[in-house]
Amino acid sequence: MTLRALISIFALLALTSLTACGFQPLYAEDNGGDSTAADMAQVKISMMENRIGQLTHNVLIETLTPRGQTSSPEYTLDINLDETTRRLGYTKDNEATIADYILTANYRLSRISDSKILRTGSLRARTTFNLVDSDFASLEAESAARSDAARNLARQLANQVAIGLRSGL
Numbered sequence: 001m002t003l004r005a006l007i008s009i010f011a012l013l014a015l016t017s018l019t020a021c022g023f024q025p026l027y028a029e030d031n032g033g034d035s036t037a038a039d040m041a042q043v044k045i046s047m048m049e050n051r052i053g054q055l056t057h058n059v060l061i062e063t064l065t066p067r068g069q070t071s072s073p074e075y076t077l078d079i080n081l082d083e084t085t086r087r088l089g090y091t092k093d094n095e096a097t098i099a100d101y102i103l104t105a106n107y108r109l110s111r112i113s114d115s116k117i118l119r120t121g122s123l124r125a126r127t128t129f130n131l132v133d134s135d136f137a138s139l140e141a142e143s144a145a146r147s148d149a150a151r152n153l154a155r156q157l158a159n160q161v162a163i164g165l166r167s168g169l
Contacts, residue, residue, distance in 0.1 A: 039165045040064045040158070043109070044073035052103065052150055053081055059154035064161060073112065077161060080106045085142070087131070095131075101142065102126045103149040107157060109164040119164030125153040 045060050047053075056079070061069065082104045087096035102124060109119045127149045129141040 039075075040161060041067065042070055042074040043161060043165075044069070044076045044112075046076065046078045048079055048081055050081075052083060052146055053079075055147060055150035056081065056103075056105070056154050056157075059151050060157060063154060063158040075118070075165070076110055076112055077157070078108045078110075079157065082106075083146075097131055098128060099131055099142070099145075100126060100128050101145040101149055103146070103153050105153055105157060107160065109161055118167070119160055121160060123153060123156045123160065125149040125156065127152075 041064065043064050045057055045064070048057050060077075084100075084102045084104070086100045086102070087098075088100060089098035090096055103126075104122060104124045106122050107120065108117060110117045125148075127145040129138075129145040131138045131141070
């Protein structure tokens with residue numbers, strides 16, 4: 001047997017083993033014709049405090065409900081955010097040159113009808129930004145880092161919502 005034939009046989013066995021283990025794509029339609037994307041549009045996202053909460057909330061809305069929110073949601077997503085900034089990379093004059101911005105979310109996805117919790121957990125997004133002599137430039141770098149962390153965290157939350165909806169049905 002040639003190497004090409006062995007690779008073909010191995011690939012065929014790998015594909016058949018995926019179907020045998022119950023593998024199903026996360027966003028595929030199930031037997032009833034429902035899809036995770038349609039269920040994601042049924043999620044009501046709780047309001048979050050401060051500007052970083054607004055940024056995260058807006059990205060989540062764009063991700064979960066791109067066609068608009070429903071008037072009668074079936075699920076609710078509660079999120080508590082925590083921000084931390086740590087200064088790193090000190091010079092000889094004891095001035096920080098770089099900082100880490102860490103955004104942590106504790107979330108809970110639940111069904112409204114029976115209050116069943118479908119998924120809970122904690123996620124973290126971390127970005128790094130430079131601290132320079134210009135206060136304005138440092139503030140802008142921190143603002144950009146906060147926005148990036150909010151977008152990253154919102155994407156992670158959307159993935160967890162999809163997993164929770166798929167496993168909780």
